[in-house]
Amino acid sequence: MKSPSKYLREDLSKLSPYKPAKEPCVIKLNANESPYDLPEDLKERIWERVKRESFNCYYDPSCDELRQALAGCLGIEPDKIFVGSGADEIIYDIVLAFAGPGREVIIPVPAFPSYENFSVVSGARVIKVPLLLEEYSTDRKWRLDVLKIKKYFKKGTPQVMFICYPNNPTGDYFEEEDIIELIDCFNGIVAVDEAYYEFGGRTFINRLSDYPNLVIIRTFSKIFSLAGLRVGYAVADETLIEEFYKVKPPYNVSLFSQIAASEVLKNVDWVENVRRKIINAREDLKTKLEGISGITVYPSSTNFLLCKFEISRDYVYQKLLEKGILTRKPEGEGMENTLRFSVGTPEQNEVLIRSLEEILKGS
Ligand SMILES: *Cc1c(COP(=O)(O)O)cnc(C)c1O
Numbered sequence: 437m438k439s440p441s442k443y444l445r446e447d448l449s450k451l452s453p454y455k456p457a458k459e460p461c462v463i464k465l466n467a468n469e470s471p472y473d474l475p476e477d478l479k480e481r482i483w484e485r486v487k488r489e490s491f492n493c494y495y496d497p498s499c500d501e502l503r504q505a506l507a508g509c510l511g512i513e514p515d516k517i518f519v520g521s522g523a524d525e526i527i528y529d530i531v532l533a534f535a536g537p538g539r540e541v542i543i544p545v546p547a548f549p550s551y552e553n554f555s556v557v558s559g560a561r562v563i564k565v566p567l568l569l570e571e572y573s574t575d576r577k578w579r580l581d582v583l584k585i586k587k588y589f590k591k592g593t594p595q596v597m598f599i600c601y602p603n604n605p606t607g608d609y610f611e612e613e614d615i616i617e618l619i620d621c622f623n624g625i626v627a628v629d630e631a632y633y634e635f636g637g638r639t640f641i642n643r644l645s646d647y648p649n650l651v652i653i654r655t656f657s658k659i660f661s662l663a664g665l666r667v668g669y670a671v672a673d674e675t676l677i678e679e680f681y682k683v684k685p686p687y688n689v690s691l692f693s694q695i696a697a698s699e700v701l702k703n704v705d706w707v708e709n710v711r712r713k714i715i716n717a718r719e720d721l722k723t724k725l726e727g728i729s730g731i732t733v734y735p736s737s738t739n740f741l742l743c744k745f746e747i748s749r750d751y752v753y754q755k756l757l758e759k760g761i762l763t764r765k766p767e768g769e770g771m772e773n774t775l776r777f778s779v780g781t782p783e784q785n786e787v788l789i790r791s792l793e794e795i796l797k798g799s
Contacts, residue, residue, distance in 0.1 A: 451553055462760035463787060465778040468604070468632075468740045470661040472710050472781075478703055482696045495691035498681075502694050505701045506669060510641060516671055518680040519697075521688045523631055523655035523668030528554050530651060530670075531596065532683040534625045535560035540594035544580050546605055546768030548629060551598040560596075563588050566769040567606065576734050578606040578770075580614045589622055597622055600629040602636050605766035605776050607736035609638055619647055625676070627651045631668075634659040634711055635718075636737030641671055648673040658739060659711055660700050665693040714739050718779045724789045730796045739779045742766065747796070749773045755795040761788055 456466075474482075489495070499519035507514040520526045527550045535541050537559035543551045545564045555562050565585050567578045580599075588594060597618070602609045619626050628640045630652055641652050651672040657663035667689060670680060700707070722741055725733045732744040745752055749765060753775060756763055764776040777788060 447556065447559065451556060454553070459757055459762050460760075461757065461762035463780060463784045464762050465780055465784070465788065466762045466764040466776075467663070468658060468738070468778045469663045470658060470710060470714070470739070471779070471784060472661055472713070474661055474700065475706060478699060478706070482692075482699050485695050485699070486692055489691050489695075491691075494687045495689075495694060497687050499689055499694050502667075502689075502698045502701075503669075505698050509701060510671065512641070512644075512671060513674075515674050516644070516677060518670045518672070518677050518684075519689055519694075520668050520670070520680075520684065521690075521693070522657060522666040523629070523653050524550055525666075525684070525688060526653050526668050526670045526680075527551060527598075527627070527629075528557075529680050529683050530625065530627050530653075531555045531558040531560060533676075533679040535596045539596070540592050542585060542588055542594040542597045544585065544599065544603075544610075546603075546766060546771050547598065547600050548604045548631075549767065551600075555596075563592070563594060564769075567603075569770060576732070578603065578608065578610070578734075580610050580618065582614050582617055585618060586621060593623065595624045596627065597624060598627050598629065600631075601638070601640070602632050602737040604629075604631065604738065604740070605742055605764075605768075605771065605774075607734050607738050607740060607742045609636060609737055612638070615640070619643075619650065622649070625649055625651060627653060629653040631655045631658055632738035634707075635715060635739050638737070644671065644673065648675070651676060656697050656700065659707060659714075660697070661710070662693075662696060662700060665690075665696050667693050667697040714779055717782050717785055720782070721777075721779055721785045721789070724785075725792070728789070728792055728796060731792070741777050741779065743775055743777065745773045745775065747773075749775050752792070752795055756788075756791055759787075759791045761791060 503514040503517045506517050531554045535555055535558045539560045541555040541560045542563045552562050565581050568581050570577045651670050654669050656667040730746040734742040766776050
């Protein structure tokens with residue numbers, strides 16, 4: 437008998453299969469989705485267009501309409517934009533194109549888990565550099581360990597570095613000067629993940645002309661409410677974009693997803709309204725969380741809040757789940773006893789606050 441385990445890749449043995457919790461819940465605050473679905477009339481416009489297409493034929497492999505629309509919004513040539521099946525595909529394509537066997541990827545941690553997982557799948561070696569936490573009287577800031585990262589630049593020759601800006605799961609921006617200092621002396625591809633760009637407004641897109649080794653990652657899953665349709669994109673120099681086309685699956689974005697993303701981009705007023713609602717809800721939620729004793733809240737420029745508890749997070753997580761609220765336990769350096777809450781609607785946030793008050797009072 438041939439045992440299937442004999443044929444597995446040994447270097448993947450430490451990866452755990454991505455099968456996230458599908459706990460039954462009433463309020464889903466674990467994946468930083470938007471709490472607002474697209475309005476009915478916008479959905480209707482998308483159906484109407486999709487209906488007229490031929491499902492039997494492959495759709496546009498280079499997403500021309502969507503790239504044109506994005507180019508208009510960003511003030512950037514369409515040839516500097518690449519569209520993928522979610523930002524996750526963009527991360528995959530980056531490590532396939534620029535990392536791979538015999539190469540190294542440097543990741544400040546904690547960070548979005550796909551950077552490490554996909555790098556390992558590509559065959560690359562991963563170097564993780566823990567963030568530094570500066571605690572002032574009221575402010576708490578996660579910083580890049582610039583000195584340590586720069587040591588790795590000299591020691592080995594990493595080919596790819598990921599910077600999540602603002603960082604998931606810690607929630608806020610790193611110092612811009614620190615990132616610039618790193619980009620200035622790094623001889624490789626710097627991928628700046630701006631999945632939460634719209635909630636904080638800072639970007640490295642305008643630095644692309646200074647740094648041709650920069651790749652900006654964006655997504656339609658957060659502010660644009662399209663997590664279920666899988667659309668993300670990269671912005672970079674044409675030379676790098678050409679490499680994406682070498683590694684991507686041929687028809688990576690479905691016709692449905694391309695059309696939906698293009699239509700959502702025409703509804704800037706709706707998106708702006710959602711943006712304002714979520715930011716207001718975030719600030720309100722933050723103030724109320726800070727009012728509960730036993731919780732430390734970190735600053736956020738995203739649609740989620742990272743909180744540290746004085747008691748066991750597993751207990752709080754489980755108690756919240758019993759009340760129908762699904763949250764996230766972030767992994768990695770410094771994340772002990774933390775939970776991450778997506779910002780929901782004001783009503784959902786109210787339920788979260790009341791539940792936490794009860795749980796911590798009873799503990
Ligand atoms: C949500 C998220 C993504 C993934 O977005 P998709 O487009 O849904 O694949 C990428 N990076 C970060 C930091 C995220 O939080």
